[in-house]
Amino acid sequence: MLRLFAPSRGIITGHRVLRAVPAARAGGARFYSSQQQKSKHFYPLLLLGGLAIGVTYYNLNSTSKPPRASIDPTGPLFRDSDIDVIFVLGGPGSGKGTQCAKLVKNYDFVHLSAGDLLRAEQAKPNSEYGSLIAHYIKEGLIVPQEITINLLKNAIVEQYTKNKKTKFLIDGFPRKMDQAVSFEDLIVKSKLTLYFECPEEVMLHRLLERGKTSGRADDNLESIKKRFRTFLETSMPVVDYFDKQGRVVKVNCNQPVEEVYNKVVSAFAEKGVTK
Numbered sequence: 150m151l152r153l154f155a156p157s158r159g160i161i162t163g164h165r166v167l168r169a170v171p172a173a174r175a176g177g178a179r180f181y182s183s184q185q186q187k188s189k190h191f192y193p194l195l196l197l198g199g200l201a202i203g204v205t206y207y208n209l210n211s212t213s214k215p216p217r218a219s220i221d222p223t224g225p226l227f228r229d230s231d232i233d234v235i236f237v238l239g240g241p242g243s244g245k246g247t248q249c250a251k252l253v254k255n256y257d258f259v260h261l262s263a264g265d266l267l268r269a270e271q272a273k274p275n276s277e278y279g280s281l282i283a284h285y286i287k288e289g290l291i292v293p294q295e296i297t298i299n300l301l302k303n304a305i306v307e308q309y310t311k312n313k314k315t316k317f318l319i320d321g322f323p324r325k326m327d328q329a330v331s332f333e334d335l336i337v338k339s340k341l342t343l344y345f346e347c348p349e350e351v352m353l354h355r356l357l358e359r360g361k362t363s364g365r366a367d368d369n370l371e372s373i374k375k376r377f378r379t380f381l382e383t384s385m386p387v388v389d390y391f392d393k394q395g396r397v398v399k400v401n402c403n404q405p406v407e408e409v410y411n412k413v414v415s416a417f418a419e420k421g422v423t424k
């Protein structure tokens with residue numbers, strides 16, 4: 150078992166992955182000069198030392214090495230160099246999911262939609278959070294961060310350990326300042342936020358159209374109005390927070406899907422995000 154997270158930091162988390170192998174210690178062993186006879190422990194210790202160096206070298210170079218938390222339980226789960234996370238934000242119906250689906254085809258990204266993860270959790274027959282999630286989604290409110298961050302963390306760790314994936318598009322997250330701060334504190338610092346700008350009336354039209362077939366409990370006029378309000382009051386401050394740090398690229402999404410996509414590709418290229 151590896152870590153997870155200190156209860157005092159308010160996050161319930163899952164499993165650990167691997168533990169770093171401590172370097173073998175030669176505690177108490179004596180080493181003699183070449184003139185003196187070698188201790189009977191010399192060769193076994195030499196072997197152990199070589200093994201420790203080999204294991205350390207393997208851990209440093211293997212892509213399946215454990216996340217950072219196995220080594221330093223006080224920092225984020227991953228080092229900045231382990232994985233790349235790009236947040237994808239924008240109002241409800243701005244086209245985040247549509248663009249992520251296109252990006253996944255051309256880049257080596259894993260697409261994780263926070264909304265999809267919450268809906269999947271809600272659909273589990275034995276989920277202790279099912280009815281809570283359903284309520285928050287219908288009301289357009291933000292589900293308590295512990296639940297969402299834990300779902301994201303589990304999905305990232307699974308893709309990283311099982312499939313050796315290191316590039317993640319996290320769609321529709323973080324939607325609230327506490328999530329933004331906790332995620333970067335506990336999981337990894339994000340590389341970039343892709344933000345889709347879109348007039349509200351365009352998003353409303355798209356969502357009402359989608360609602361004819363989506364089956365989503367929140368694609369109705371009453372829920373949509375609540376989602377817009379939450380977006381302006383609670384989620385926009387997150388975009389502003391990253392923007393002040395120069396970590397946001399903004400794309401106008403009130404254009405045909407293909408044109409929006411081309412703009413995303415150009416914006417990514419300018420920021421050094423390549424295929």
Ligand SMILES: Nc1ncnc2c1ncn2[C@@H]1O[C@H](COP(=O)(O)OP(=O)(O)OP(=O)(O)O)[C@@H](O)[C@H]1O
Binds near residue numbers: 243355403405406
């Ligand atoms: N550029 C576009 N032009 C026209 N329609 C679009 C465009 N992008 C997406 N759509 C349509 O708008 C609807 C909403 O798109 P999408 O599901 O990608 O938005 P979203 O931002 O992920 O929404 P949500 O936050 O509610 O999950 C979909 O029916 C999609 O087909």
Ligand SMILES: O=c1ccn([C@@H]2O[C@H](COP(=O)(O)O)[C@@H](O)[C@H]2O)c(=O)[nH]1
Binds near residue numbers: 323324
């Ligand atoms: O971080 C998040 C992301 C989403 N939610 C809730 O889910 C719905 C639907 O999200 P979509 O991205 O539109 O699929 C959203 O309105 C929130 O209620 C959340 O709580 N936290």
